[in-house]
Amino acid sequence: MEVPGSSKKMIATQEEMVESRIPIAYRDQCAHLLIPLNKCRQAEFYLPWKCEIERHSYEKCEYELVMERMLQMQKIREEEAKLKQAGKQGASIPLIPKTANA
Numbered sequence: 560m561e562v563p564g565s566s567k568k569m570i571a572t573q574e575e576m577v578e579s580r581i582p583i584a585y586r587d588q589c590a591h592l593l594i595p596l597n598k599c600r601q602a603e604f605y606l607p608w609k610c611e612i613e614r615h616s617y618e619k620c621e622y623e624l625v626m627e628r629m630l631q632m633q634k635i636r637e638e639e640a641k642l643k644q645a646g647k648q649g650a651s652i653p654l655i656p657k658t659a660n661a
Contacts (some may be wrong), residue, residue, distance in 0.1 A: 564631065
């Protein structure tokens with residue numbers, strides 16, 4: 560499944576995420592990495608030094624998604640700034656002359 564505006568594809572299906580009881584807030588393009596991480600955590604009783612490889616791969620995926628969204632937002636802001644500058648340059652001629660107010 561393709562997610563609009565993202566370079567990553569959804570690998571985990573809705574059925575897999577429901578079966579693994581992934582919360583809705585975590586059902587993103589990195590959910591396929593969260594499923595084995597949660598299974599490992601449950602098997603290892605949530606010991607922090609266990610499942611490091613799975614956790615690192617999941618957190619790296621999430622970081623890449625955040626960075627991608629930040630770059631997209633930066634591009635949107637730059638486009639808005641260009642439009643705003645173009646609007647200011649075109650509005651340099653006053654609609655009402657200053658002498659008409661006197």
